Amino acid sequence: MRSIISFLTMIMLSGCGDGVTLYPAKGTILLENGNPVTQGTIECESVDNPKKLNASASxxxxGSFELETMGNKGIVAGRHKVTLIGPAGNSDLPLNKQPKPQFNTKYRSYDTSDLTITISPNATNNLNLKVVPAK
Structure with a gap:
């Protein structure tokens, strides 16, 4: 029993494993008019890391967010493509009352989003993103 607890503790403390170092990164997402994006999810896909590790945050x-990778605070260093996902729907509401994204649909896909970030191991990584509002 003691060895099982030791093993589980070791697994929990290992974080992402595989020698991946995460760096703190937080910021804000604002619309072009300066108003904050108030709901949704930001997702970041590593461009430089061959493991394609994703980070995300609510x-x-x-408009603020703090990125996490695999449940651990932080994100790998390097360049990242960024997508934004609108608020989740609510099955109790009719379609015309569902929450609507505040930002342009181009941000929904890594292929169409023009948002990128660069994470430095030697910086505070305060990220401030401006986005086009929904049409």
Whole structure:
């Protein structure tokens, strides 16, 4: 029993494993008019890391976010493509009352989004993104 607990503790403390180092990264997402994006999710896909590790975060009401990778705070260093996902639907509401994304649909896909970030191991990585509003 003691060895099982030791093993589980070791697994929990190992984080992402495989020698992956994560760096803190947080920021805000604003519309072009300066108002914050108040809901949704930001997702980042590593361009430089061959493992294509993704980081994500929920966007808070003030537009702020703090990125996590595999449940651990932080993101790998290097360049990342960024997508934004609108708010989740609510099955209790009719279609015309569903929450609508505040930002342009081009941000939904890595192929069409023009958002990128670069994470430095030697910086505070405060990210400020401006996006085009929904049409």
């Amino acid at each position: 966007i808070q009401k003030d």
